[in-house]
Amino acid sequence: MTGWPLVADPALAAEFRACPLGHHSPALQKLLRVFRTLPVPGKHAALRVDHRRAWKIVALNGVKGQPLTEVSPEIYTDWNEVEWAVFKLRWQQVFGTPVPGEIG
C-alpha cells in the first residue's frame, strides 16, 4: 500500500457492489490490488460448504497445517455476495471505517 493516495471513496465501493467481477475503473482496479495482496495471515477466502455452490467466509492463517478460521456463519449462495462480503471486510480493515451503509 505505497506509492499512490489510497482514498476511501464510496464511489469505488458502489462500483464494486454493482459489478464485483467484470470491467472496473482504473481507480477500482488499484484499490482491488491493495485488497487482494493483503498478507496471507487473516486473509479472507470462501469455504465451499455445499458443492451445489454455497460458501462461508473464512480467514487463512498462513501456517501450513493450521485450520481456517470462520469469519461468519452466514452462508452465501451467490458468488457475487461472497465477493461483496469480503470487499466490505477489507474496506474496514484497510480504511478503519465501514463501507457507507447506503451502498449495501
Place this chain on the structure above:
Amino acid sequence: MRRIAGYTDRISARPGDRVGFKVSADPDVARYRADLVRLWCVDDHRDGPGVEEEVVPASFAGDWPARHQPVRLGSAMEVRGAALIGLPRFALRLTFLSTLENDRPQTLAATDQWLVALVSGTLVLEAGGERATLSVPVLPNRWWQLTLACDGTELRLSAGCQDGGRDTSASLPAPPGGFARLPLLTFACDSTGCCCFNGKIASPQLWDGPLAQGASFASWDLSADMGSLQVPDRGTQGLTAYLVNMPLRAVTGPLWDGSVQDWHVNPAHYDAIHFHDDDLGDCGWQDDFTWQVPEGLESGVYAARLLPEGGGDAEYIPLFLRPSTPAADAVFLVSTCTYMAYANYRVMNRSNLYEMYLGQVPEVVDSDLYLNLHPELGDSLYTTHSDGSGMAISSRLRPILNMRPNSTLSAFSDDGWIWSFLRHEGLACDMLTDEDLDREGVAALAGYRLVVTGNHPEYVSTRMWDALLAHRAAGGSLLYLGGNGFYWRVAFHTEVPGVIELRRAEDGSRPWESAPGEYYHAFTGEYGGMWRRCGRPPQTLLGIGFSASGFDISRPYRRLPAAADPRAAFLFEGVDGDQIGTEGLAGGGAGGQEIDRYDTALGSPRHALVVARSDGHTEEMMISKEDMPAANYMIGAPDNPLCRADLTFFETGAGGAVVSTGSIAWAAALPTRRFDNPVARLTANAFRRLSDPAAFPLPDGAVP
C-alpha cells in the same frame, strides 16, 4: 470430513489387467465399503447435471478391513546390503550445499551408530550417545566439503568451505574394536529415514583406511545414469546406491562454472543430487485389494468408491478403463499429466499474490482442508519445496485429492463436463491416458479416427506429441477442447511408471523457475520448458496456442467472417446467433480462464479458418508472459488484442482435420441448459464430422 484415501498402482487398465488398490484410513476407521462406480460428470454444481455415477458390479465390491499406512516423506540415497562401515579404520568424504537453514536436524550421512547432520547451520557429529559440534557455521548456498575419518580410536569430523576460510574439526571416541559391521549407510536422511537434508550432495566417497590412500572403497558417481534410481559405484566394491523418493538429479554440482548448460556435455559439472525433506516418489502402500478387469466392461472413467464405516466423505480412486480393441471411432485423451502436475495443489496459504492471479476471492473445498492437515501427501508442480526450490517431480503413486469429484483447481473436475456431454449426446468415445500414449506411441491410437482432448492438456511428453503428429499424418483428426494446451514439456521416469519431471526453463507463466544450468531433464535428457521454446509452438499441432489468462469472468465467442466459409459449414449446423457461449459454469461464458490464439508467426497454418473469437475480456485477462518481450502497460485484454480465444479449423492435408476451441472455460459451457446450447451443438458437430471416414480435402494452394 475425509477419513480414508487411496491410489492405484496403474492409472489405466484394459480387460485382463490386474489393478492394485492401496488404501489408508484414519486409525479410528475399522472397516470400509468398496464399490466400483462409473463416472461422467464429477461436479455437483447446481447448474449442471450433478455428479453422475453408477455402481458397476466388481469382484472387489464389499467390506474391507481398514488400516493406516504411513508415508515416508523426504528423499535420500541409501547403500544397502553390504558390510560397509565395520572397518576399524575408514574415511567418508562428501561435498554438500545446504539450501535451508533451520533448527531441525538435517542429516548428511548416517549409519545407526553415527550421524553427521546440520543443525541450525552447524555441523554436528553424533556417535555413542555423544555429540561433537564444529565451531564454524555452515553458510547456506555454498559448497562445503566434509570428511569423517575413523582411525580406530577416534571419529573425527572436519569440514571447510570450497570458497575458502578456515577448516574446522571435532572428534568423538570410537568404540573399542571399531564400529560393528552395518547393513545400511544413508545420505540425506538418518538410518530410520527421518531428519532429511535440504540441499545438494556431491561426490560421496568411502575409503577402508585413511583418506585418499589408494583407490576408494566406494565412490558413487552422481553424474551417471541420470534417469535412474540407482547410482553406480566406481570404487572397488560395486556398492550400488539407491535413491528414495525421487530427489532431483541432473543438477549443477561443485564444479559447475556456467560453461555448460547441458549435463550431457560435461557430466562432471553435474555430479550432484538435490535432496528435499518434502520429496515424495511413492507412498509405497500395500495393496488392500486387487481387481482383474473383466472382459466386456466398457471403456470409460471409473473409480473405486470407498465409504468408511461410521461415516465420512466417500473416497474415489479413479481408474481409466481402455477397451481391448477400439470400440469407437473416437478416443478421449485423458490429461493425466496435467492431473499429476496439479496433484494436491495447495489452495490454502499460498503467496499473497495468489488472489491477484485469480482476480477473485480464493475458493477452498473440503479436500483442501484435508490436504492442509496432511503434508505427507506431497504437493504439486505449482509450488516450491521447503528450501524454496521448485517442485519438479510429481508422482501419482499417492492419493491425489484433486483428481476426485468436487475438487478445486482441477482439470479432472472440468473434464467431467466433457465426459457427461459425450454421454448425453450419445457420442461413443473410448478412454486413453497420457501415460498410455507416452508408453505406446501412435500404436495406442490405431483404429481411431479422432482424438479428443480434455479442457487443459497443458503437460505433454515428446512421445505424446510425436504420437499425435503421426496420428495426423496417418489421416487422423484432433478435437482440442482446451485452453493453454501442449504448453510444457514433461518427461516420464524410465523406471517407475507414473512419475513425471518438469523443468520450468526459460519462460512461461510459471510459479517458479528452474535454476541456471538445470534446464535439461534428468529422466530423458531432453531440454525442458515450454514447447514453444523447444521449437514446437502448440500452433503447429493445434492451430492455436496459449495467449492469455484471467479467472474473473468468461466471455462469449463472436462469429468471424470465416464462419461463412463452406469448409466450416459443418460446425455451425443448428448453431444460431452471432455469439457462442454466452453462458457457462466457469465465469459465465465459453471463453475464459486460459485462452489460445491463432498466430501464423508461431506456426498456425495459413489456410486455417478462425471461425469465431472471444472478445470483451476484462483487464484481468492478461497477455502471456512470453508474449511480452519487455514489461509494458499493454497487459490486459482492453489494451492488448492478443488476449482472445480463437476457435479454429483446418485440414491437415492427410485427410483429417483439426478443430480447436482454445479456452479452458469451453468445457464448462457444455452443460448449460441441459447440454442444449450453441457450445454443445458446435462441439457435437465437430465430433461427428471429425469421426466420419469422409476425408477432408486440403484447399487448393494450401500448405499443411
